[in-house]
Amino acid sequence: MDASEREFDVIVWGATGFTGRLVAEYLLGRYGVGGELRWAMAGRNSEKLAAVRADLGRDAGKDVDALPILTGDSADQGSLEALAAKTRVVCTTVGPYATYGSGLVEACAKLGTDYCDLAGEVQWMRRMIDAHEATATASGARIVHACGFDSIPSDLGTFFLQREMRARHGTPARHVKLRVKASQGGASGGTIASMLHMLDEVEKDPSIRGILADPYALNPADRRSGPDRNEALAPTKDDDFDGWVGMFVMAGINTRVVRRSNVLLGDLYGADFRYDEAILTGGGPLGYAKALGLGAGTGGVMALMSVGPIRRGLSRFLPKPGEGPSKAQREAGFFDLEFHGEHPDDRGKSLRARVTGDRDPGYGSTSKMLAEAAVCLAKDEPATGGGFWTPASAMSDALITRLVERAGLTFTIEGE
Numbered sequence: 264m265d266a267s268e269r270e271f272d273v274i275v276w277g278a279t280g281f282t283g284r285l286v287a288e289y290l291l292g293r294y295g296v297g298g299e300l301r302w303a304m305a306g307r308n309s310e311k312l313a314a315v316r317a318d319l320g321r322d323a324g325k326d327v328d329a330l331p332i333l334t335g336d337s338a339d340q341g342s343l344e345a346l347a348a349k350t351r352v353v354c355t356t357v358g359p360y361a362t363y364g365s366g367l368v369e370a371c372a373k374l375g376t377d378y379c380d381l382a383g384e385v386q387w388m389r390r391m392i393d394a395h396e397a398t399a400t401a402s403g404a405r406i407v408h409a410c411g412f413d414s415i416p417s418d419l420g421t422f423f424l425q426r427e428m429r430a431r432h433g434t435p436a437r438h439v440k441l442r443v444k445a446s447q448g449g450a451s452g453g454t455i456a457s458m459l460h461m462l463d464e465v466e467k468d469p470s471i472r473g474i475l476a477d478p479y480a481l482n483p484a485d486r487r488s489g490p491d492r493n494e495a496l497a498p499t500k501d502d503d504f505d506g507w508v509g510m511f512v513m514a515g516i517n518t519r520v521v522r523r524s525n526v527l528l529g530d531l532y533g534a535d536f537r538y539d540e541a542i543l544t545g546g547g548p549l550g551y552a553k554a555l556g557l558g559a560g561t562g563g564v565m566a567l568m569s570v571g572p573i574r575r576g577l578s579r580f581l582p583k584p585g586e587g588p589s590k591a592q593r594e595a596g597f598f599d600l601e602f603h604g605e606h607p608d609d610r611g612k613s614l615r616a617r618v619t620g621d622r623d624p625g626y627g628s629t630s631k632m633l634a635e636a637a638v639c640l641a642k643d644e645p646a647t648g649g650g651f652w653t654p655a656s657a658m659s660d661a662l663i664t665r666l667v668e669r670a671g672l673t674f675t676i677e678g679e
């Protein structure tokens with residue numbers, strides 16, 4: 264059956280989890296039940312799904328009895344294929360993806376079903392691309408990883424800035440820098456489980472360290488080198504921002520996605536494009552000390568957590584799967600990112616863009632971004648064919664428009 268004739272537009276896989284529930288809450292609030300978007304909640308436990316559905320209905324003051332519930336299990340490939348065959352798009356929050364996600368990618372690639380997720384596990388995304396790209400290309404399935412805070416603001420922010428550079432100056436910026444000006448949020452048990460799982464994988468297979476340290480790890484095989492280097496832990500003086508910058512822990516994912524976008528977009532940002540991300544810590548000795556602290560903190564935590572027994576011991580005190588920041592914390596959260604695009608010949612023509620979000624980055628904003636990415640794949644008919652895409656290369660302007668109109672994000676050029 265043609266994917267456009269399927270029963271559902273979007274299935275939310277993992278709707279009982281911390282983030283999946285927020286995705287379902289958003290879809291219910293925005294699109295309702297029985298309206299223009301045909302969507303369903305799915306998970307492994309029908310009673311838990313029914314309880315979540317009832318909670319969401321009560322909180323929203325909506326009748327949710329007609330909202331379909333579907334079940335399956337990530338360990339049962341037949342159930343994943345049955346799910347994928349029913350819908351145009353699966354959006355999944357069942358993670359750690361490296362533990363529970365591979366079968367669903369395989370099923371979607373096989374059945375020509377579009378797919379989006381919140382994966383930040385670069386080594387797993389690399390494995391999925393290598394294993395299923397040919398199948399997805401043949402079936403027409405558009406597979407899009409990293410549709411949350413990792414890496415939509417980075418990816419679409421860079422796309423937005425480069426489009427403006429081209430429109431105004433006829434050339435892309437040679438070097439784009441993302442600087443985190445401010446953000447507020449917390450981490451969920453599921454995110455922590457994914458990070459711990461990644462360290463487990465590295466312990467079992469040290470070659471994964473090489474993938475994680477490769478700035479071009481997600482690029483096609485013939486484009487796996489370039490001018491960028493892996494992120495440094497040491498503070499750097501950034502004259503464009505008149506201060507010090509320090510390690511941004513998400514840069515190891517986002518930069519790989521943005522560099523892949525450039526290749527998939529046909530070098531829209533230039534063949535020698537450079538991209539990096541860091542946190543702005545301010546000027547003077549205090550700015551330096553903060554940047555030093557970020558690098559030392561990240562390096563120290565990673566070194567400590569790399570030791571298996573310490574990692575397993577400390578993980579008992581961290582949030583468990585299903586737990587995460589409260590509603591009040593999510594609503595008080597936000598993010599504010601600045602992009603600097605350097606004109607190749609004339610610094611006076613360099614351009615600044617800003618991307619902001621109105622909820623905590625990891626969950627409040629992420630759930631809206633993932634939901635709108637899924638609706639965009641289902642409803643906006645992106646021109647891309649099957650294969651493994653990035654948010655910018657698959658959905659570009661259509662998704663920016665959705666995020667601005669519906670999901671509380673802003674994309675602006677500074678000074679306007």
Ligand SMILES: NC(=O)c1ccc[n+]([C@@H]2O[C@H](COP(=O)([O-])OP(=O)(O)OC[C@H]3O[C@@H](n4cnc5c(N)ncnc54)[C@H](OP(=O)(O)O)[C@@H]3O)[C@@H](O)[C@H]2O)c1
Binds near residue numbers: 311359
């Ligand atoms: N990139 C980003 O910006 C970003 C932001 C937030 C989260 N994330 C990622 O999103 C993922 C989910 O995070 P979370 O905090 O929402 O996790 P969570 O609360 O632990 O939810 C995990 C979900 O997976 C389901 N699940 C577990 N094992 C399963 C199986 N065998 N078959 C089917 N379903 C299964 C759970 O079902 P039950 O309810 O039945 O246990 C639950 O619905 C993590 O990988 C996290 O790293 C990424």
